[in-house]
Amino acid sequence: xxxxxxxxxxxxxxxxxxxxxxxxxxxxxxxxxxxxxxxxxxxxxxxxxxxxxxxxxxxxxxxxxxxxxxxxxxxxxxxxxxxxxxxxxxxxxxxxxxxxxxxxxxxxxxxxxxxxxxxxxxxxxxxxxxxxxxxxxxxxxxxxxxxxxxxxxxxxxxxxxxxxxxxxxxxxxxxxxxxxxxxxxxxxxxxxxxxxxxxxxxxxxxxxxxxxxxxxxxxxxxxxxxxxxxxxxxxxxxxxxxxxxxxxxxxxxxxxxxxxxxxxxxxxxxxxxxxxxxxxxxxxxxxxxxxxxxxxxxxxxxxxxxxxxxxxxxxxxxxxxxxxxxxxxxxxxxxxxxxxxxxxxxxxxxxxxxxxxxxxxxxxxxxxxxxxxxxxxxxxxxxxxxxxxxxxxxxxxxxxxxxxxxxxxxxxxxxxxxxxxxxxxxxxxxxxxxxxxxxxxxxxxxxxxxxxxxxxxxxxxxxxxxxxxxxxxxxxxxxxxxxxxxxxxxxxxxxxxxxxxxxxxxxxxxxxxxxxxxxxxxxxxxxxxxxxxxxxxxxxxxxxxxxxxxxxxxxxxxxxxxxxxxxxxxxxxxxxxxxxxxxxxxxxxxxxxxxxxxxxxxxxxxxxxxxxxxxxxxxxxxxxxxxxxxxxxxxxxxxxxxxxxxxxxxxxxxxxxxxxxxxxxxxxxxxxxxxxxxxxxxxxxxxxxxxxxxxxxxxxxxxxxxxxxxxxxxxxxxxxxxxxxxxxxxxxxxxxxxxxxxxxxxxxxxxxxxxxxxxxxxxxxxxxxxxxxxxxxxxxxxxxxxxxxxxxxxxxxxxxxxxxxxxxxxxxxxxxx
Numbered sequence: 148x149x150x151x152x153x154x155x156x157x158x159x160x161x162x163x164x165x166x167x168x169x170x171x172x173x174x175x176x177x178x179x180x181x182x183x184x185x186x187x188x189x190x191x192x193x194x195x196x197x198x199x200x201x202x203x204x205x206x207x208x209x210x211x212x213x214x215x216x217x218x219x220x221x222x223x224x225x226x227x228x229x230x231x232x233x234x235x236x237x238x239x240x241x242x243x244x245x246x247x248x249x250x251x252x253x254x255x256x257x258x259x260x261x262x263x264x265x266x267x268x269x270x271x272x273x274x275x276x277x278x279x280x281x282x283x284x285x286x287x288x289x290x291x292x293x294x295x296x297x298x299x300x301x302x303x304x305x306x307x308x309x310x311x312x313x314x315x316x317x318x319x320x321x322x323x324x325x326x327x328x329x330x331x332x333x334x335x336x337x338x339x340x341x342x343x344x345x346x347x348x349x350x351x352x353x354x355x356x357x358x359x360x361x362x363x364x365x366x367x368x369x370x371x372x373x374x375x376x377x378x379x380x381x382x383x384x385x386x387x388x389x390x391x392x393x394x395x396x397x398x399x400x401x402x403x404x405x406x407x408x409x410x411x412x413x414x415x416x417x418x419x420x421x422x423x424x425x426x427x428x429x430x431x432x433x434x435x436x437x438x439x440x441x442x443x444x445x446x447x448x449x450x451x452x453x454x455x456x457x458x459x460x461x462x463x464x465x466x467x468x469x470x471x472x473x474x475x476x477x478x479x480x481x482x483x484x485x486x487x488x489x490x491x492x493x494x495x496x497x498x499x500x501x502x503x504x505x506x507x508x509x510x511x512x513x514x515x516x517x518x519x520x521x522x523x524x525x526x527x528x529x530x531x532x533x534x535x536x537x538x539x540x541x542x543x544x545x546x547x548x549x550x551x552x553x554x555x556x557x558x559x560x561x562x563x564x565x566x567x568x569x570x571x572x573x574x575x576x577x578x579x580x581x582x583x584x585x586x587x588x589x590x591x592x593x594x595x596x597x598x599x600x601x602x603x604x605x606x607x608x609x610x611x612x613x614x615x616x617x618x619x620x621x622x623x624x625x626x627x628x629x630x631x632x633x634x635x636x637x638x639x640x641x642x643x644x645x646x647x648x649x650x651x652x653x654x655x656x657x658x659x660x661x662x663x664x665x666x667x668x669x670x671x672x673x674x675x676x677x678x679x680x681x682x683x684x685x686x687x688x689x690x691x692x693x694x695x696x697x698x699x700x701x702x703x704x705x706x707x708x709x710x711x712x713x714x715x716x717x718x719x720x721x722x723x724x725x726x727x728x729x730x731x732x733x734x735x736x737x738x739x740x741x742x743x744x745x746x747x748x749x750x751x752x753x754x755x756x757x758x759x760x761x762x763x764x765x766x767x768x769x770x771x772x773x774x775x776x777x778x779x780x781x782x783x784x785x786x787x788x789x790x791x792x793x794x795x796x797x798x799x800x801x802x803x804x805x806x807x808x809x810x811x812x813x814x815x816x817x818x819x820x821x822x823x824x825x826x827x828x829x830x831x832x833x834x835x836x837x838x839x840x841x842x843x844x845x846x847x848x849x850x851x852x853x854x855x856x857x858x859x860x861x862x863x864x865x866x867x868x869x870x871x872x873x874x875x876x877x878x879x880x881x882x883x884x885x886x887x888x889x890x891x892x893x894x895x896x897x898x899x900x901x902x903x904x905x906x907x908x909x910x911x912x913x914x915x916x917x918x919x920x921x922x923x924x925x926x927x928x929x930x931x932x933x934x935x936x937x938x939x940x941x942x943x944x945x946x947x948x949x950x951x952x953x954x955x956x957x958x959x960x961x962x963x964x
Contacts, residue, residue: 234261234273254284257277299324302324325338354389361387368380408420421447446483602619661687801842815829821858845927868883875949888940
């Protein structure tokens with residue numbers, strides 16, 4: 148075949164653009180261009196493959212060039228009258244449309260390819276891969292159950308052939324089923340699919356795809372927090388000769404290894420590995436790796452405590468993913484940002500990230516809704532064309548009958564034959580049109596089944612009498628629970644609704660649709676005794692004359708999103724109350740410190756101005772008052788600092804196993820001198836072998852404060868403090884009980900009411916700071932325990948809390964005897 152002028156120009160343009168491609172791609176482009184521009188074509192399929200491969204490479208750098216190359220491929224097929232190979236062009240264009248996020252056009256290309264191959268009655272392998280491509284679209288839209296149906300169908304198609312590409316197709320479909328199950332939280336099923344795909348790829352000895360399977364196995368282990376398994380898999384990959392260390396999948400495996408480092412708190416190693424990866428030249432593969440690199444960088448900065456840096460990576464990742472319609476990645480970045488904001492008590496920012504999640508879900512819903520609406524319009528247009536065909540055929544049959552009744556006329560014989568020939572031509576033309584319409588109808592049925600019947604949204608269409616024209620499987624299952632009745636297309640919805648409240652709701656919606664063209668509502672509905680929140684999107688269907696023809700509803704269960712919004716609002720209210728309480732407490736504290744400092748200053752001025760007027764004994768007394776003032780101020784500040792650490796995250800529990808009895812004895816020795824001076828007895832009834840799991844120093848502080856309080860509020864010479872323990876399942880309950888003043892119900896409430904310091908003088912007028920019990924409460928909270936109180940006025944107090952036992956079996960055995 149001679150070189151045309153267009154091919155020569157095309158060759159010059161491609162050559163001039165080589166500088167922008169990677170060396171490997173530039174070599175491939177030259178190779179495919181050479182095949183396309185050969186003067187003789189040995190194989191049309193070989194040249195078409197070169198066109199398709201070249202279009203994929205050009206699309207990688209510029210989508211326009213990719214589409215332009217498929218146009219060249221189409222012209223080539225027309226030139227050689229080989230339109231039977233057109234589905235390969237459908238497959239490439241479908242891929243390009245899917246990359247742009249134009250999923251409807253991508254589906255149309257794939258379905259056209261399937262139909263053409265089906266008409267030929269062969270090319271099952273290509274049909275299988277087209278089903279995989281359709282499954283990929285539903286995967287991108289987050290419709291994982293629908294995607295599995297197409298992957299399973301592809302698996303069945305590939306399984307009927309022993310061809311190498313068919314075996315490879317089985318591995319691809321099986322692997323993709325694993326990805327869907329992973330997203331659905333079915334980790335065991337995902338693991339089984341990934342391992343099955345890996346075995347096939349090992350038998351095929353395909354090093355690139357073996358590496359690809361390793362990355363998905365790593366995804367499973369990371370999703371279920373099996374970091375030791377993930378670590379072992381990384382070690383195995385370094386020794387496995389089947390791994391291709393030059394593939395992009397090996398780079399992804401290395402990035403996943405950084406996630407493992409972070410979860411194992413090997414932050415220095417994670418940082419070094421990530422910096423080494425970021426310095427690598429990914430070339431045109433960078434767009435593939437960018438979301439994963441931004442995620443791991445954000446996770447690392449969070450682990451290092453660099454929250455502001457982490458948020459930069461999170462926000463950049465979300466914007467990139469949302470712009471490219473990578474909805475799963477956009478959701479992932481929003482979730483990371485939301486959790487980080489909640490950790491920082493930044494409720495406003497958490498709400499922003501929650502809004503981002505809703506934006507992504509709305510985009511998916513709108514995209515699905517747009518596809519469904521367009522398919523419905525096409526379906527209605529086709530139905531109209533079908534009616535037109537029936538009318539034309541009816542007219543042709545009338546002509547035929549009329550002419551047949553006049554065949555007795557000899558003169559009209561020639562005329563009859565002529566008319567019959569014309570009618571024969573006309574009927575053939577109508578028949579061809581009908582066959583074309585039937586083909587279009589089959590394609591439309593496939594698209595409608597693929598999009599409408601395979602979505603988690605509930606889709607329902609009613610005519611102007613309330614009869615169901617269309618309903619998908621998700622809606623059938625949902626309505627069976629909601630109205631407690633099975634429904635299907637052709638049923639009258641209102642006849643099926645027995646519940647008066649639900650009937651009233653649907654009647655209102657139906658009447659509203661006659662007045663409005665489209666609207667959204669959120670409803671609270673009751674199913675099996677539980678309340679759910681349901682988002683409905685309504686669209687009115689009208690006839691050509693503008694009259695009401697029915698409605699379409701697309702519904703979604705948004706209960707989880709509503710509960711999250713309520714939870715965020717409650718947290719915000721709690722935070723506001725907490726901040727007001729802290730302000731009140733700090734105000735009281737400032738007043739106490741101010742009084743203490745002014746008192747100390749007054750005493751100091753009085754002595755320093757006229758020291759000669761004060762006898763020695765009076766000076767000693769005044770300095771004693773000054774010392775007591777400073778001592779109380781110091782205790783006040785120490786209590787405040789310890790309490791503030793518990794509030795700001797500066798104090799973290801470090802639980803270890805320790806002997807509780809030994810700790811109690813230590814605290815008793817520290818408090819005994821003060822107790823002896825006041826004549827208070829401290830009695831310990833705790834077994835020596837009790838071992839608990841908690842932060843020893845924090846529990847020591849709690850016990851010291853509780854015993855000091857008990858000494859303070861018991862009467863001199865008759866006071867008694869008892870320390871007991873009681874077994875409560877797998878925990879030990881520690882009690883500090885006294886026979887002192889006791890606390891009234893009103894004062895008990897004040898003790899644990901946040902926002903003010905409550906302290907009363909002891910039996911010897913001892914003064915407190917008001918922080919002791921608040922500190923105990925917060926320290927126990929850090930150890931996942933709670934401080935309880937039982938007390939009555941004049942009858943003493945019993946403070947107690949629980950700690951987990953380490954030697955619980957030995958204690959239980961001893962108590963059973």
